[in-house]
Amino acid sequence: MTISEAVQCKAVEVQVGEKGVERAVKHLKRKMASEGILRELKRRRHYMKPSVRKRKKQAEAARRRRKRVKQFR
Numbered sequence: 542m543t544i545s546e547a548v549q550c551k552a553v554e555v556q557v558g559e560k561g562v563e564r565a566v567k568h569l570k571r572k573m574a575s576e577g578i579l580r581e582l583k584r585r586r587h588y589m590k591p592s593v594r595k596r597k598k599q600a601e602a603a604r605r606r607r608k609r610v611k612q613f614r
Contacts, residue, residue, distance in 0.1 A: 553578070 553572055557565040573579055589597070 553569065553576065555565050555569040555572065
């Protein structure tokens with residue numbers, strides 16, 4: 542990772558109110574998913590060759606395109 546790729550991290554916080562811990566955990570998971578933390582964690586878990594990474598990126602872009610086209614039909 543180069544200096545330009547360094548990611549600035551900010552803490553993800555959830556207040557535990559009167560609704561309970563279970564509700565706060567659910568809110569935390571939703572917040573982490575929306576910020577892409579879980580996807581990034583899964584991505585970094587294993588090494589991926591650059592050629593495989595490129596193919597996955599192209600497949601993901603194609604999936605998003607198909608989804609967008611499907612949305613407007």
